[in-house]
Amino acid sequence: MNIPRATYRLQLHAGFDFDAASGILEYLRDLGISHVYCSPCLQAVPGSTHGYDVVDPRRVSSDLGGEAARLRFCDKLKQLGMGQILDIVPNHMAIAGRHNAWWWDTLENGTSSRYAPYFDIDWNAPEERLRSKIMLPLLEDHSGRVIAEGKLTLARCGGSFVLCYHDHRFPVAPPSMAGLLAECAERTGNGQLGFLADSLGRLGQPSEPDWTGLINHDRDKEAIRQQLARLCAEQPELARQIDAAIDELNHDPERLDAVLLHQNYRLARWRTAARELVYRRFFDINTLVGLRVENERVFLDTHELILRWLRDGQLDGVRVDHPDGLRNPQQYFERLHKAAPDAWIVAEKILQSGESVPDSWKVAGTTGYDFLNVAGGLFVDPRAEAPLNEAYREFTGETVDFASVSLEKKLVVLRDILGSDLNRLTALLVQICEDHRDYRDYTRHELHEAIREVIAHFNVYRTYARASEGSISQADLAVIQ
Numbered sequence: 467m468n469i470p471r472a473t474y475r476l477q478l479h480a481g482f483d484f485d486a487a488s489g490i491l492e493y494l495r496d497l498g499i500s501h502v503y504c505s506p507c508l509q510a511v512p513g514s515t516h517g518y519d520v521v522d523p524r525r526v527s528s529d530l531g532g533e534a535a536r537l538r539f540c541d542k543l544k545q546l547g548m549g550q551i552l553d554i555v556p557n558h559m560a561i562a563g564r565h566n567a568w569w570w571d572t573l574e575n576g577t578s579s580r581y582a583p584y585f586d587i588d589w590n591a592p593e594e595r596l597r598s599k600i601m602l603p604l605l606e607d608h609s610g611r612v613i614a615e616g617k618l619t620l621a622r623c624g625g626s627f628v629l630c631y632h633d634h635r636f637p638v639a640p641p642s643m644a645g646l647l648a649e650c651a652e653r654t655g656n657g658q659l660g661f662l663a664d665s666l667g668r669l670g671q672p673s674e675p676d677w678t679g680l681i682n683h684d685r686d687k688e689a690i691r692q693q694l695a696r697l698c699a700e701q702p703e704l705a706r707q708i709d710a711a712i713d714e715l716n717h718d719p720e721r722l723d724a725v726l727l728h729q730n731y732r733l734a735r736w737r738t739a740a741r742e743l744v745y746r747r748f749f750d751i752n753t754l755v756g757l758r759v760e761n762e763r764v765f766l767d768t769h770e771l772i773l774r775w776l777r778d779g780q781l782d783g784v785r786v787d788h789p790d791g792l793r794n795p796q797q798y799f800e801r802l803h804k805a806a807p808d809a810w811i812v813a814e815k816i817l818q819s820g821e822s823v824p825d826s827w828k829v830a831g832t833t834g835y836d837f838l839n840v841a842g843g844l845f846v847d848p849r850a851e852a853p854l855n856e857a858y859r860e861f862t863g864e865t866v867d868f869a870s871v872s873l874e875k876k877l878v879v880l881r882d883i884l885g886s887d888l889n890r891l892t893a894l895l896v897q898i899c900e901d902h903r904d905y906r907d908y909t910r911h912e913l914h915e916a917i918r919e920v921i922a923h924f925n926v927y928r929t930y931a932r933a934s935e936g937s938i939s940q941a942d943l944a945v946i947q
Contacts, residue, residue, distance in 0.1 A: 468782040471500035484535035488542045501549040519560035523768045549782040557791035558754040574637035576730030580680040586746040586756035592893045600731040603739035625695030642728035743886035776806035783810030803828040876922040
């Protein structure tokens with residue numbers, strides 16, 4: 467294991483890419499830096515200034531110069547006898563239209579998508595209207611008004627279809643276009659189009675709800691898409707007929723609304739995010755969706771490049787961003803360590819006073835927030851506390867008792883910012899209580915308030931109970947009790 471002596475953070479972006487970073491490596495070496503510590507470098511949303519909004523973990527960011535520039539950077543490090551630590555993001559991906567092919571496919575095909583198991587989505591929402599749908603809260607107004615004003619329209623792109631809203635594009639579920647294409651086939655007498663319309667109509671849930679079934683569904687819908695694209699390219703008049711039918715539909719709010727109701731997502735007014743999201747986010751950022759990295763297939767698909775670089779010696783270690791967002795951090799670190807046993811692994815975790823990193827985590831430690839908090843205290847004069855508290859009290863009229871303020875603000879955050887997440891937890895607890903006769907008479911409201919109060923009074927970020935294994939540490943048990 468090549469343990470760093472001193473690291474220097476490099477924040478990479480389009481204005482400071484791998485080649486630009488290579489230009490300062492000699493200077494850093496002369497400062498005594500043993501390892502550069504790079505920000506995430508996998509493909510992020512174009513123009514990202516930080517790299518935490520990854521859209522494709524299978525390639526290097528084009529903004530940073532791509533794989534060729536990364537290799538030049540690694541060669542320069544090797545020449546100078548320096549190493550590299552990389553910041554990685556296992557907890558989430560960015561929702562960014564077509565840029566994230568996995569998310570796009572999930573919106574298009576719902577639970578039939580081969581990538582649906584990759585994301586932490588509650589497909590079994592307590593409300594029927596949201597069942598098997600993903601809430602997308604980004605409309606400026608109620609959906610009915612947006613449709614009536616002509617701001618939401620259907621369009622064809624080769625052999626597929628999209629819904630357009632200002633600069634946003636959303637994929638259309640293939641089966642929802644069967645009716646429109648069948649109508650066009652009848653008008654034109656085109657048998658090939660009729661066959662494709664029938665094929666789309668039969669493209670429902672996979673016959674086998676396992677990985678093989680999802681792959682076969684993906685194969686079938688892509689074959690239909692390609693055939694439709696070819697047919698439209700070979701018969702321009704037929705393509706014009708289809709586009710004319712789409713134009714008619716766009717001017718009929720009832721028909722357009724019917725198409726919307728058959729999508730695997732629900733476009734809604736932006737304010738609904740506060741209460742009705744059905745996917746796990748990164749805190750309250752709606753555009754970052756949680757990954758189910760506890761699924762080994764997801765782990766391998768999202769870490770393929772990182773593990774290869776660690777095995778090849780192009781990386782000496784990784785800084786794991788927000789492992790507390792993962793369902794089972796211990797399992798994650800065990801997998802990472804097993805795949806790269808010589809890697810130097812550190813966890814980005816904020817420790818409360820008296821809290822320690824779980825002994826079961828295969829990490830070298832944290833990234834140092836706890837140390838910086840202590841070191842920062844050297845620059846704070848405790849004699850200033852009393853006058854600062856008095857100034858705060860006079861200016862705000864509020865108490866300066868930290869425990870009271872902290873509890874009050876936690877409750878505000880749970881109500882106003884994390885309301886959707888709290889509602890999802892409540893729905894889970896309702897289901898649990900229904901299975902136990904001693905608890906099933908608690909109302910949804912009572913359970914909601916109980917969860918809210920417990921979370922607000924928690925004195926650490928989270929615990930690590932593993933329900934499926936019936937496993938909980940003594941430290942976690944003490945916190946919960």
